[in-house]
Amino acid sequence: MRFPHRRAAGRDLARRLVETAPGGALPRPVVLALPRGGVPVAAEVARALDAPLDVLVVRKIGVPGRPEAGIGAIAGDDPPLFDRRTLGRLGLDEADLAADVARERAELGRRALRYRGGRPAPDVRDRTVVLVDDGLATGVTARAALRHLRRREPARLILAVPVGAPEAVAALRREADDVLCLSQPPDFGAVGLWYDDFAQVTDEEVIALLDTRRPPAGEW
Structure with a gap:
């Protein structure tokens, strides 16, 4: 379809x-x-x-060097959720992705503010x-x-x-x-x-x- x-x-x-x-x-x-x-x-x-x-x-957390390939994601103020099997296969841990998580969390906040105009989530x-x-x-x-x-x-x-x-x-x-x-x-x-x-x-x-x-x- x-x-x-x-x-x-x-x-x-x-x-x-x-x-x-x-x-x-x-x-x-x-x-x-x-x-x-x-x-x-x-x-x-x-x-x-x-x-x-x-x-x-x-916001998706991408594989280093391959941002289109999702290895994790963040929603709201929740801690990041990672595909731990893929992390292990790539020899990565959460600390390796800390900068990516911080960048995506900032973008998440920017978009939420712009889309809602300061209104709270439902x-x-x-x-x-x-x-x-x-x-x-x-x-x-x-x-x-x-x-x-x-x-x-x-x-x-x-x-x-x-x-x-x-x-x-x-x-x-x-x-x-x-x-x-x-x-x-x-x-x-x-x-x-x-x-x-x-x-x-x-x-x-x-x-x-x-x-x-x-x-x-x-x-x-």
């Missing part, structure tokens, strides 16, 4: 969520996107569920949380996000993505109450291969999309 662009993928994902929800609705839903690429997908999901939309900023306690991204490759950022959210005691935690590597999807089923992935191609390769248009999403686009589904202050 290929998708024309992220918004189309979001509409397909939203339809499946509604079809599989008991009675066609999720109780007290809130949609959280992994920025930046997850935001256009999540905006369509939030619209279909008539739910508020916000972001959960997570209170997800006792709510149905739908975490959305545009795809899963290693799943390391989604895992950090799910564990961050689980500690905030949602009533139900759902991970929803249009496409993902089968092994990443299988592993994340242990982290969420439900995982919805529309396509799990065995020859996955990379997320962008499954979109006709996979242009980079800008900060300005993220903010504009969030503004379309952002509830008034105090109404989370």
Whole structure:
């Protein structure tokens, strides 16, 4: 399955969520996107569920010299979550990545401030949380996000993505109450291969999309 662009993928994902929800609705839903690429997908999901939309900023920690290859991730103020098997295979430990973690934590703070404009993160306690991204490759950022959210005691935690590597999807089923992935191609390769248009999403686009589904202050 290929998708024309992220918004189309979001509409397909939203339809499946509604079809599989008991009675066609999720109780007290809130949609959280992994920025930046997850935001256009999540905006369509939030619209279909008539739910508020916000972001959960997570930053990938890359392999030294190969920043595109995720070896860990950070979410919020949580300590970094590492793939310890890969760390061992590469002969690395956490101290080797301290500078990378500090850099990514600073970027996480910058983005969270810009996207929310100083507003606090939503209170997800006792709510149905739908975490959305545009795809899963290693799943390391989604895992950090799910564990961050689980500690905030949602009533139900759902991970929803249009496409993902089968092994990443299988592993994340242990982290969420439900995982919805529309396509799990065995020859996955990379997320962008499954979109006709996979242009980079800008900060300005993220903010504009969030503004379309952002509830008034105090109404989370």
